[in-house]
Amino acid sequence: xxxxxxxxxxxxxxxxxxxxxxxxxxxxxxxxxxxxxxxxxxxxxxxxxxxxxxxxxxxxxxxxxxxxxxxxxxxxxxxxxxxxxxxxxxxxxxxxxxxxxxxxxxxxxxxxxxxxxxxxxxxxxxxxxxxxxxxxxxxxxxxxxxxxxxxxxxxxxxxxxxxxxxxxxxxxxxxxxx
Numbered sequence: 001x002x003x004x005x006x007x008x009x010x011x012x013x014x015x016x017x018x019x020x021x022x023x024x025x026x027x028x029x030x031x032x033x034x035x036x037x038x039x040x041x042x043x044x045x046x047x048x049x050x051x052x053x054x055x056x057x058x059x060x061x062x063x064x065x066x067x068x069x070x071x072x073x074x075x076x077x078x079x080x081x082x083x084x085x086x087x088x089x090x091x092x093x094x095x096x097x098x099x100x101x102x103x104x105x106x107x108x109x110x111x112x113x114x115x116x117x118x119x120x121x122x123x124x125x126x127x128x129x130x131x132x133x134x135x136x137x138x139x140x141x142x143x144x145x146x147x148x149x150x151x152x153x154x155x156x157x158x159x160x161x162x163x164x165x166x167x168x169x170x171x172x173x174x175x176x177x178x
Contacts, residue, residue: 034061 011032040057047054064072156162165169 036057036059040054043057044054063069132143135146
């Protein structure tokens with residue numbers, strides 16, 4: 001890792017405020033440029049004996065021994081999985097908060113709608129009662145006749161068979177029709 005990084009810059013892992021970030025990235029004492037210079041100096045000394053002059057040295061790729069590479073990849077994967085899990089848990093917490101707000105708003109809207117419907121129903125019942133009372137006060141016999149018709153309509157259907165005596169109250173209005 002020290003060969004790849006140039007400075008002690010704060011990584012995205014460290015900027016997240018993780019407790020483990022210090023163990024992941026250790027302080028750089030020499031950096032890429034210093035290591036490159038040191039390798040160039042040592043290689044120049046050896047190459048000079050062979051009559052070769054080294055002008056420049058650049059790192060193209062850093063390869064680890066296969067066992068070390070597996071460990072490095074495993075650490076990288078574990079770290080990414082830990083970060084992903086933290087994001088998932090934060091997302092789930094936010095989803096739960098939003099779901100709770102939705103449920104609360106839904107309950108409030110439903111209770112307001114129910115209250116309003118009950119108020120409208122109560123006003124309508126009051127108006128209907130007032131209309132019935134005024135109708136009854138104008139012509140009590142007509143009101144009784146209408147109520148009897150409503151009762152007939154509610155109790156009898158097309159298939160009903162009703163056997164009554166001629167003096168039954170149920171037929172009182174039908175008898176009075178000329």
